Amino acid sequence: MTDTTEQMLRAATESLMYVVTRPEQVMVRGKGSYLWDANDNRYLDFIQGWAVNCLGHCPAPLVRAINQQAKRLLNGSPALLNDQMIATASLLTRNSCLDKVWFGNSGAEVNEGAVKLARKYGSVKLNGAHEIITTRNSFHGRTLGMMSASGKAGWDQLFEPKVPGFKHVDFNDLAATRAAVTDRTCAIMLEPVQGEAGVNVGTQDYIAGLRALCDEKGILLILDEIQTGIGRTGKLFGYEHYGIEPDIMTLGKGLGGGFPVAAFLAREHVCVFEAGDQGGTYGGQPLAMAAAGAVLSQMIDKNIPERARKRGNSLKRKLKALGKETGLTNIRGLGLLQAVDLPHDRGADVVAAAFDRGLLINAPKPTSLRFMPALTVTDKEIDEMLGILRDCLSVVA
Ligand SMILES: Cc1ncc(COP(=O)(O)O)c(C=O)c1O
Structure with a gap:
């Protein structure tokens, strides 16, 4: 030493x-x-x-993009548009099934945003339904809200009291999920492959069944693709393996290829936020956007x-x-x-x-x-x- x-x-x-x-x-x-x-x-x-x-x-393309952007504009303002933010948002919407993007900095933060959007959707379109069904052994991040959403063993006793409104059911158990849906449910949220739990792959019947269940009940399917997104599973997004489309998807980790950046995306009809509902000082800042744009371009252009x-x-x-x-x-x-x-x-x-x-x-x-x-x-x-x-x-x- x-x-x-x-x-x-x-x-x-x-x-x-x-x-x-x-x-x-x-x-x-x-x-x-x-x-x-x-x-x-x-x-x-x-x-x-x-x-x-x-x-x-x-990787050279990411280092180059960060260096070039660092010389042009590090941080404009969360209240102003910037060219990198627009370019990266359109790369994401053009290459996924989702219509709109919000950018944040970490997985937990964008999962919080996704849950807020689902709750707002419940309040505006589902008579105030606000509960979200999540899965046992899931991992959605370390904010208080996401520790409450997660089904990680041992976390149920930590940092009490938890944020209410999450119901946990077994992963890959469609019948249990169906039984847990009530008129207070606004969404089902899960990882298509549970990563931190030790790589539990969602079965085709389960994921397709959840999509059908959400359609039947008029509730939202939120996929946490923070670990599975951006090529990790052999497709750009994990949902592509199942032939279904989520209503909301969260991304982080691979999105910046090492640079901290995250996002949640939603279908047009789900985008019910009003001005002031969602924000953050660093979300969509040009340096992070240039990094994510460079990673996505490599992913897509080089397959x-x-x-x-x-x-x-x-x-x-x-x-x-x-x-x-x-x-x-x-x-x-x-x-x-x-x-x-x-x-x-x-x-x-x-x-x-x-x-x-x-x-x-x-x-x-x-x-x-x-x-x-x-x-x-x-x-x-x-x-x-x-x-x-x-x-x-x-x-x-
Ligand atoms: C599926 C999933 N969701 C959310 C997170 C939390 O992301 P972050 O650590 O960037 O907050 C992780 C991190 O491991 C994750 O694997």
Whole structure:
């Protein structure tokens, strides 16, 4: 450990509020699928900022767009239009089934916005209906509202009292969802693939059934595509796998490819906000808009979702082969959002062993591992990851 790292660690302990225990390595740079720490150790990154860096670390088109925009206009005003905001909004509406966009900064913030829009819709069009049905084990963010909406185990007791108006039902259980709908319900909100829960893929019957249920009852279907959107699942948006269209969709993570930006989109008839209902100082600021515009252009022009689909298939095939050797089971996921179950509950030890060997992977549960590499990951990098993983599995077995 160099003096520099020691000094940084001391400063971190002195100044950073404790919310999580992190390894002692301090990251200083990244390129593509790799990250480097202050001692120049290299890490193969299959977490990518928590499914954020969809084009890998510091991709040239994104860096260029941010640099160019930084010289032109950083921040106009939330009360004024800017060219980047308009261009990025139209890229999103032209390439999705939705008509209008609101830009924010984080996933939790735009999920809050989506819930506000659904409640306003309920108040204006559904006789004041305001309840939203969400799913157990879901993850929608860490604001008080989104902790209340989420179905994450253990959160029900935290930071009481919760924001009322959310009803939780089992994921992939259409009958339970139908039974939970009342005349107070204005929307059903879910992730098409539950990411933080360990990659639970919504079935075709369930997602199509929810769409039909919402149509039958006249309520809204909100898809939280913060983790599944922007090519992650092998399509630009996760809903495309199911042949349905949501009424509201939220995006974050991959939208900025590493730059913090998020959005929610809605169908025209759902857009019932009046002036003053929704806003924020930084939403739609030109620098974030230029970043999102550059990421979206790459996604679309280079057909990155198709690349993610192909690499995802190859990752799945190779994980299955490794599973035969090492006892990995239940290989699941779409595109490059995948997970496996371990033959034991020592996921944290596997993650630590991988870190020691220069590989970043995630254990969403003690019994499973999750992979969310850059969508530009190569077959060679997948093979490198599997080689290190094989080693870790035998060490931890
Ligand atoms: C599906 C989903 N929704 C919302 C969020 C929250 O996003 P943020 O951390 O940007 O607030 C996450 C983050 O992991 C997520 O996976």
